[in-house]
Amino acid sequence: xxxxxxxxxxxxxxxxxxxxxxxxxxxxxxxxxxxxxxxxxxxxxxxxxxxxxxxxxxxxxxxxxxxxxxxxxxxxxxxxxxxxxxxxxxxxxxxxxxxxxxxxxxxxxxxxxxxxxxxxxxxxxxxxxxxxxxxxxxxxxxxxxxxxxxxxxxxxxxxxxxxxxxxxxxxxxxxxxxxxxxxxxxxxxxxxxxxxxxxxxxxxxxxxxxxxxxxxxxxxxxxxxxxxxxxxxxxxxxxxxxxxxxxxxxxxxxxxxxxxxxxxxxxxxxxxxxxxxxxxxxxxxxxxxxxxxxxxxxxxxxxxxxxxxxxxxxxxxxxxxxxxxxxxxxxxxxxxxxxxxxxxxxxxxxxxxxxxxxxxxxxxxxxxxxxxxxxxxx
Amino acid sequence: xxxxxxxxxxxxxxxxxxxxxxxxxxxxxxxxxxxxxxxxxxxxxxxxxxxxxxxxxxxxxxxxxxxxxxxxxxxxxxxxxxxxxxxxxxxxxxxxxxxxxxxxxxxxxxxxxxxxxxxxxxxxxxxxxxxxxxxxxxxxxxxxxxxxxxxxxxxxxxxxxxxxxxxxxxxxxxxxxxxxxxxxxxxxxxxxxxxxxxxxxxxxxxxxxxxxxxxxxxxxxxxxxxxxxxxxxxxxxxxxxxxxxxxxxxxxxxxxxxxxxxxxxxxxxxxxxxxxxxxxxxxxxxxxxxxxxxxxxxxxxxxxxxxxxxxxxxxxxxxxxx
Numbered sequence: 066x067x068x069x070x071x072x073x074x075x076x077x078x079x080x081x082x083x084x085x086x087x088x089x090x091x092x093x094x095x096x097x098x099x100x101x102x103x104x105x106x107x108x109x110x111x112x113x114x115x116x117x118x119x120x121x122x123x124x125x126x127x128x129x130x131x132x133x134x135x136x137x138x139x140x141x142x143x144x145x146x147x148x149x150x151x152x153x154x155x156x157x158x159x160x161x162x163x164x165x166x167x168x169x170x171x172x173x174x175x176x177x178x179x180x181x182x183x184x185x186x187x188x189x190x191x192x193x194x195x196x197x198x199x200x201x202x203x204x205x206x207x208x209x210x211x212x213x214x215x216x217x218x219x220x221x222x223x224x225x226x227x228x229x230x231x232x233x234x235x236x237x238x239x240x241x242x243x244x245x246x247x248x249x250x251x252x253x254x255x256x257x258x259x260x261x262x263x264x265x266x267x268x269x270x271x272x273x274x275x276x277x278x279x280x281x282x283x284x285x286x287x288x289x290x291x292x293x294x295x296x297x298x299x300x301x302x303x304x305x306x307x308x309x310x311x312x313x314x315x316x317x318x319x320x321x322x323x324x325x326x327x328x329x330x331x332x333x334x335x336x337x338x339x340x341x342x343x344x345x346x347x348x349x350x351x352x353x354x355x356x357x358x359x360x361x362x363x364x365x366x367x368x369x370x371x372x373x374x375x376x377x378x379x380x381x382x383x384x385x386x387x388x389x390x391x392x393x394x395x396x397x398x399x400x401x402x403x404x405x406x407x408x409x410x411x412x413x414x415x416x417x418x419x420x421x422x423x424x425x426x427x428x429x430x431x432x433x434x435x436x437x438x439x440x441x442x443x
Numbered sequence: 444x445x446x447x448x449x450x451x452x453x454x455x456x457x458x459x460x461x462x463x464x465x466x467x468x469x470x471x472x473x474x475x476x477x478x479x480x481x482x483x484x485x486x487x488x489x490x491x492x493x494x495x496x497x498x499x500x501x502x503x504x505x506x507x508x509x510x511x512x513x514x515x516x517x518x519x520x521x522x523x524x525x526x527x528x529x530x531x532x533x534x535x536x537x538x539x540x541x542x543x544x545x546x547x548x549x550x551x552x553x554x555x556x557x558x559x560x561x562x563x564x565x566x567x568x569x570x571x572x573x574x575x576x577x578x579x580x581x582x583x584x585x586x587x588x589x590x591x592x593x594x595x596x597x598x599x600x601x602x603x604x605x606x607x608x609x610x611x612x613x614x615x616x617x618x619x620x621x622x623x624x625x626x627x628x629x630x631x632x633x634x635x636x637x638x639x640x641x642x643x644x645x646x647x648x649x650x651x652x653x654x655x656x657x658x659x660x661x662x663x664x665x666x667x668x669x670x671x672x673x674x675x676x677x678x679x680x681x682x683x684x685x686x687x688x689x690x691x692x693x694x695x696x697x698x699x700x701x702x703x704x705x706x707x708x709x710x711x712x713x714x715x716x717x718x719x720x721x722x723x724x725x726x727x728x729x730x731x732x733x734x735x736x737x738x739x740x741x742x743x744x745x746x747x748x749x750x751x752x753x754x755x756x757x758x759x760x761x762x763x764x765x
Contacts, residue, residue, distance in 0.1 A: 199542040210510065211542050215534045221500050222535070225507020225515075232463075232489050233511075251527070255500030262495055417545040418579055420603045423633070423680035 090299055097292035097304040101336045104311035105373045113311055115379045118370065121158065121310045122380060123388040125367045128154035128178050130392035131187060132341075134399050135177075138191075139345045143403045145196045148175040152340035155310035155366035156272045158182045160240055163317040164208075171210045171223040171241040175272075179242060180209050187395065188402035197407040217247040220256030220269065227265040227324075238324045240268045240317070246277025248291050254298075257332065261298040266324035268317065269332045272307060274339035279352040295332035307337030308366040311373075338364075411437060444592045445615045448478050448554075450623050451596035452516060456486050462600060463508065464491040466501055466518030466554075475520055476556060476615055498528035502553065506535050509549040516600055522557040523566040529574070536605045537580030552599045553607050557585075558651045558701055560613035560748055562741040568612075569738055570702035575607045576678045576711070582632050583678040585609035587653035589619035591630060591676060598632050606632065611651035635682035637689060641671035644695035644761050647686055647712055649675040652699045652749060659754040668758055678708055686712070687719045694725040695761040701748050704732035726763030 104110050132151045139147045150157050161182035164170060172179050177190040185207050192201025193212050200211040210226075213219035223241035230237035247253055248271055260267045271291050275282060288294055295302030305316040313335055320331035338361040342349040374380040415422060415430040422430070456462045464482055466474070470493035473480030482491035494501050498519060505515035519525035525532075532553070540548045559568035575583045582604055586592040592610075599606035630636070638653065639660050646656040653674050660670035673689050675682065690696045696716050698709035713728040731749045739747045 198544060199538075200544070200546075203546040204510070204543060205546065211539070211547075215530060218503065218530060218534060221503025221531070222507035222510060224500075225504035225509075226511045227507070228504065229508040229511035229513050232513075237511075239507075251497075252499055252503060252530075255495070255497040256503065258495050258497065259500045259504050413544070417541045417543075419540070419582070420548060424683060425680065 092296050095296045095299070095301045097290060097295070097302040097334070099289075099304075101304045101306040102312050102316055103306045103309050104315060105309045105369045110311065110373055110377070113373075113377070113379070117314070118311065118374055118379055119384065121162070121314065122367075122370055122374060122384075123391060124158040124162070124182055125154050125310060125370060126385075126388040127392040127395055128158055128182065129367055130389075130396050131178055131181060131399070134396040135191065135194075136341070136345075138400070138403050144191060144194050146194055146344045146346065147191075148344050149339070149341040150175060150178045152361060152366065153272055153274055153307065153337045154178065155313050155370075156270065156307045156335045156337055159310055159313040159317050160242060160270055162314060163321045164238065164240055167208065167235070167237050168321075169208045169210065169223070169226055169237065169239045171219045171226075171239060172212055173216070173219065173242055173244060173247065174212050174214045175244065176242045177212065180207075180212070183207065183209060185209060186402075187399045191403070195403070195407070197409060198413075217243050217250035217253040217256070219243075221252055221259060223267050223269075224256050224260045224263070224265050224330075227260075227267045228263050231266055236325060238266045238268065238321050240270060240321070242270050242272065244277065245271060245273040245275070245282055245285055245291060246280065247271075248294065249277075249285055257295070257298040257300065257330070260330040261300045264327070264329040266327070267330040268320040268324055269330065270317065271332070271334045272337055273334050274307075274337050276339060276343070276352065278343045278347060281352070290334055292332060292334035298332075300330045300332055303331060303333045305333060305335050307335030308364050308369060310366060310370055444586070444589045444617050445476060445478055447589045447593040447621070447623070448596055448610065449480055449482070451593045451600070452479065452482060453485065454623065455516075455597060455600040456482065456490060459514065459600075461512060462490075462514045462516060464516045464518070465494050465505060467494060467496045467520055469493060469518050474518060476612070478554070478610070478615075479518065498525060499531050502528040502531040502536065502551075505551050506531060506539070506549060509551050510539075510547060514550045514552075514600060516552045516554065519553060519555045521563075521567045522555055522569040522571045525553075525555050525571065532581070532607075533578050537578045540604065541580060548603045549605050550600075550603050551605045552596070552602075553605065554596075554610060555607060556610045556612045556615075558609075558611050558613060559738060559744050560651060560701075562744070563612070564741065565738070568744070570700070570733065572609055572678060572700075572702055573707050575609075576708055580605070581679060582606040583609065584632055584676060585611060585650035585678065586676065587611065587614065587650050587674050589617060590621050593623050594630050595632070595676065598630065602632060609650060613651050614654070617654070630676060633677045633680035633682055635673055635675045635677070635685040637671060637685065638674045639670065639672040641669040642693060643668045643670060644697065644758060645671045645673055645686075645689045645693045646697050646699055646754070646758075647673045647675065647689075647716075648699040649678065650700075652701055655749065655751060656699050656754065659751045659758070662751055663755060663758055666755070666759070670758065681712070681715070683715060683719065686716060690716050690720045690728075691723040694723055696720075696724070696728045697731060697754070697757050697761065698728065699731045699749055699754055701733045703735045704730055705735045707732055726761045729757050729760060731757045
């Protein structure tokens with residue numbers, strides 16, 4: 066007997082339709098434009114704010130100098146490791162510039178420049194990478210979360226902090242930074258989902274610099290762009306030229322404004338390029354060719370801005386020189402700070418594990434103390 | 444016990460507006476075990492929040508909330524569902540105070556219903572305490588009585604350090620003549636308690652195995668054994684002095700827990716007791732634990748879980764003769 070032959074089959078039976086269903090929101094306004102948003106070299110540059118752009122320029126030059134100095138310190142053995150942001154300075158600096166004092170920055174290990182641009186002493190920003198302690202500053206004092214090494218795990222923190230601030234009625238926005246590789250991690254997805262459900266005042270900035278150590282974006286994701294990922298969570302996705310500081314600043318500032326006004330989170334993908342290796346332990350020639358690097362060199366964030374500002378008479382040779390001089394002052398201070406050998410107290414190993422030391426730790430601290438005393442006597 | 448836990452959160456929330464309860468199903472439903480029953484109604488959904496279903500996200504968001512000055516109380520619905528949150532727990536919750544040299548402590552309480560004996564299906568009965576106690580920076584506590592459920596949870600929420608609060612599922616329905624209004628000895632974190640005094644040997648235990656050990660101690664009287672029972676209440680910090688003093692008095696010790704034996708908390712406790720009590724011991728420190736197997740299906744769990752007979756058989760082995 067087939068189904069058709071069953072008693073009552075066919076005749077007048079009509080299946081009950083499923084309950085009415087419709088999408089919860091219109092996806093179209095959330096979708097990013099297919100081309101990264103640009104300002105420099107376009108008509109949009111007509112409305113540039115000269116004062117803001119001069120500041121951006123000075124910060125970019127200082128940022129490039131910071132990158133060069135930190136890389137040099139690695140070669141001298143003063144830093145254990147340095148993940149360079151040469152080529153990505155526009156993203157780092159714009160991220161710091163769009164935040165108010167009360168806002169919070171959640172940087173990844175690569176984003177020391179953003180922390181410096183937010184006003185953190187470069188020596189303090191590099192403490193983790195120097196190896197003298199994990200975090201060289203009080204996060205609450207600077208509203209900068211500790212540099213985060215495990216990928217994307219700082220993103221849920223940004224969401225929780227922004228949510229808590231809103232519950233308390235405080236005007237606080239959190240800006241969380243992550244790389245293209247980090248968007249594959251579970252914490253990235255959970256953070257975006259929580260932020261959208263809670264309508265938390267958070268801005269997620271993905272710096273798509275082309276590679277997660279050696280793995281290119283094509284092997285990282287099959288999404289049209291990383292900004293498209295926003296739609297699935299119900300937040301706007303924005304795509305921006307990460308080397309165009311005017312564009313990054315504008316897109317980030319708009320997202321921060323929206324978050325502050327209660328409009329919820331935004332995901333921004335800044336398309337940029339890591340000009341140097343992942344760190345000094347990496348050999349970039351194994352996974353990418355010179356032609357690609359050269360093509361991006363022609364799209365350098367500092368040169369892009371310098372050309373535009375010079376052509377428009379917003380900056381002149383004296384202004385450029387002033388920015389370089391300012392950068393040299395920062396570099397000299399950084400060298401000096403780094404050349405002073407840090408004095409570490411080994412007993413600090415036990416000082417901050419718990420609010421109150423446990424008996425176990427007191428016992429172990431005593432072991433170390435006697436070892437140190439024996440060393441002193443030897 | 445369930446009501447004592449609810450009451451502890453309720454009282455803490457009423458006293459301190461920074462206490463926030465969060466997790467999957469904790470709001471409208473009141474939690475799958477109803478431990479958060481009524482909190483959303485009394486304090487609003489902003490204070491007792493149904494979160495999206497994602498443990499790393501729940502704990503990660505709690506980290507951010509604690510960074511901003513709140514005291515989140517996070518519910519991980521079941522022991523084995525907490526595992527996705529391990530990276531947040533180990534890399535951030537446990538280390539944030541240390542990473543920031545004391546500048547940013549995280550007062551988060553992580554409630555984890557744990558252990559078996561309730562006929563739960565796979566992934567609902569793990570005894571996961573060994574993972575937590577192996578992570579510096581976390582406190583790990585587990586109540587075995589109704590009174591301690593209230594007192595320890597209040598102490599955990601008040602702690603400036605993160606606390607993994609392990610709730611023995613099979614004791615949720617245990618009853619006691621007790622109310623939080625009654626003057627009660629509220630234990631601080633890190634204090635063990637001698638639940639039964641005895642002279643022939645010490646049973647060292649915690650959480651779900653305490654009632655079992657007390658039962659075994661009664662039964663052992665017939666065999667001429669007068670057993671002392673120590674309830675650890677806190678695995679980290681470990682109250683070594685209470686344990687050591689007891690074993691030095693009795694000269695014999697058995698550690699009892701239902702978590703797997705190899706690498707379990709009992710191994711550490713046995714080692715510490717041996718180091719501190721060697722000359723007082725009449726026999727090696729023995730352990731009664733769950734077998735070293737993945738948690739078995741409900742119909743077989745009675746064979747895996749330590750029972751009174753297994754404890755008594757082990758106590759008999761303390762009659763040590765070379």
